[in-house]
Amino acid sequence: DQQVKQNSPSLSVQEGRISILNCDYTNSMFDYFLWYKKYPAEGPTFLISISSIKDKNEDGRFTVFLNKSAKHLSLHIVPSQPGDSAVYFCAASEWAGNQFYFGTGTSLTVIP
Amino acid sequence: DTGVSQDPRHKITKRGQNVTFRCDPISEHNRLYWYRQTLGQGPEFLTYFQNEAQLEKSRLLSDRFSAERPKGSFSTLEIQRTEQGDSAMYLCASSLEQGIRTYEQYFGPGTRLTVT
Numbered sequence: 546d547q548q549v550k551q552n553s554p555s556l557s558v559q560e561g562r563i564s565i566l567n568c569d570y571t572n573s574m575f576d577y578f579l580w581y582k583k584y585p586a587e588g589p590t591f592l593i594s595i596s597s598i599k600d601k602n603e604d605g606r607f608t609v610f611l612n613k614s615a616k617h618l619s620l621h622i623v624p625s626q627p628g629d630s631a632v633y634f635c636a637a638s639e640w641a642g643n644q645f646y647f648g649t650g651t652s653l654t655v656i657p
Numbered sequence: 658d659t660g661v662s663q664d665p666r667h668k669i670t671k672r673g674q675n676v677t678f679r680c681d682p683i684s685e686h687n688r689l690y691w692y693r694q695t696l697g698q699g700p701e702f703l704t705y706f707q708n709e710a711q712l713e714k715s716r717l718l719s720d721r722f723s724a725e726r727p728k729g730s731f732s733t734l735e736i737q738r739t740e741q742g743d744s745a746m747y748l749c750a751s752s753l754e755q756g757i758r759t760y761e762q763y764f765g766p767g768t769r770l771t772v773t
């Protein structure tokens with residue numbers, strides 16, 4: 546059973562606009578959430594994370610929002626740049642980070 | 658470059674053969690994870706080490722899979738009697754157990770296995 550879901554396999558956005566990537570989860574025991582970016586032929590790269598005690602975390606152009614009641618998180622990229630074109634995975638972990646569950650990924654294309 | 662490295666990057670093997678992959682984590686990282694990724698899917702957790710101790714193992718992990726981290730540094734993942742369904746990208750990741758940074762995993766480039 547897929548405990549972390551990314552229902553949009555792909556997303557296209559114009560350069561300079563906002564990209565919003567969504568992720569839903571089912572396990573209420575998840576304590577920590579992360580976003581990874583992946584380029585072809587490379588392993589995923591850590592992007593940004595959020596603890597369940599927060600509802601927002603910002604790092605430069607990247608902001609992650611967490612809605613625990615809806616079991617939903619989103620990644621906002623503003624402004625989007627062509628170099629942001631990649632596959633984005635959300636991931637979740639229960640306390641202690643012994644096991645991580647990944648979504649199926651969303652392929653973002655930023656059009657110049 | 659002090660990132661996570663994996664060897665080999667590609668492996669083609671015939672069904673029934675055994676294969677072994679190696680992962681060298683970032684040197685100060687005490688946690689090491691193995692994942693498997695197939696096309697169109699996210700990384701799927703296989704197992705996790707803290708130092709040399711294997712602390713978690715996915716219930717989906719077949720008995721044909723075994724992993725070791727003998728001195729708490731590099732790790733090996735062995736698949737015995739490979740099957741075509743084992744064809745996938747095998748990813749290794751490491752992290753440092755240090756508060757919130759525990760969760761920030763650094764991934765290697767992966768080993769792509771093809772079983773013919």
